[in-house]
Amino acid sequence: MFSKRFVFLILAVFVVLANLVYLAVGSKGGVPVSRLERLTIALVAPFQMAVTRTTDAVQDVWAVYFASVSAARENKMLKKALALATADQNRCRELALENQRLRKFIYFKQAEAQIMVAAKVIARDPSPWFSTMMIDKGNQDGLCKGLPVVAAQGIVGQVVAVAGRYSRVLLITDRNSSVDALVQSTRARGIVQGDNTETCFFDYALRKETVTVGDDIVASGLDQIFPKGVSIGKVVDVKKENSDLFQHVRVKTSVDFNTLEEVLVFVKQTGPTEDVRP
Template sequence: MFSRKLLIFVGLALFIAINFIVITMSSKESLPVNSIERVFISITSPFQLAVTKTIYFTQNVWDTYFIAVLAVKENIELKKQLGKAIEIKNRCEELELENIRLKKFVNFTGLVSDTYVAAQIIARDPSPWFKTIMIDKGAKDDVLKGSPVLVSEGIVGQIIEVAKNYSRVLLITDRNSAVDALVQNSRVRGIVKGNNEDNCSFVYALRKDEVRQGETIISSGLDQVFPKGLKIGRILKVTKVHSQLFQDISIETSVDFDKIEEVLVFKNGKLTKGIR
């Protein structure tokens, strides 16, 4: 009894031998094609066609697999390059925005003769009862308690605590903040008070004074803290009640406190006064 594997091996060898003989004989044009050769050709041709198609199919599958592997590797590499390009693009955009902000600071400080120190905001008070920020400049940078803090758009607040390398700033939107101010056009005086919200109030403006919506509020300089003429905000709403001596005026601050990242700290000690 021959084993199954041996039969398969013998059959495969016989098949290859027959194919070889047929191919060899058919390649010789001088030899005539007799009936036996025609029988061989008739028998082996289907097998040859099947073998040829199998070889072509296997080759196509291998080529496709090889191309797919290369495509996957190339895709991974392209994704890495795209990620690096996006990172570089984001850095460039961030540097451009920072450059714009610094240019505003340079133009702003160039218009006045006072001395400022630039600082970055490193923390914000998460509590809803206080409106303060922390900056990365302190006593070693000549920052003093009571120093005003500004940006090119206007007043930010006042230094209330100073450490060696850091300081805390009370924003003008805090309910404990007060800035002596006036209406830029009419020169009506009042006090800008924070209310722990995004907007502030302009209080102590007499009911008889003419104050209009849209007018600009600036610092008066009379509190000896903030220099005169710094922008604070714009009047949003004016309410006059006949039974009240003063008007109810709400203002929109010129500074967007949610977006500022750098500030300027006034270092002139003559105009510095601590909060009591």
């Protein structure tokens, strides 16, 4: 009834459409993480780890040489800074004691200790259009999907896929990432949204709020993922358009993702809870 050519054409159109539908479902996150995916990660990640560790070792030798040259000069400066820091530390100790007294006074429980797992970055996303990275800790180390990942400088991202000894982390610079945040000085609220570059957007900050270049942006803790007060970055650009309800704010992340090697994953995260008094 139909020619071979016609059947082939229909089949080809069907295959193309089926593929586009599959891609569309995948784009909307409709395809769940399978065991086979975990297995693939577990098979490839050891090789990635070996190469990353080797290149890190070579870089370290190079860096140590240059570091020792400038160390003597830096030492003098650091001694001065240490003297100032010691004075600051004393002041902070006093404030901590005072804080403790006041907390008791208003019936607050002490925050539970955070359990953190240190992990090494072993690979980056092969696509320049997505910002994820692989770390060498997985569900065998107590990690699961959704846990916050931080570094000494600030927030790194969130665990999105976990295999036995490895996990994939979605960085805050990815377009799919968003973190509820505050301007530290003025407490103006907004959402830090990734842009696949070194800077992020600080969206939904109202025009009436004061946001200035150089302000620190910290996590608000309201998203129930990232601990409150952890640094996200600094404001580098603020634009207020007359017709807009919100300001256009750009934030430079505290963490330099190009040189990031170690991260911490918050395995158990609990904030201060208020005592209910009868």
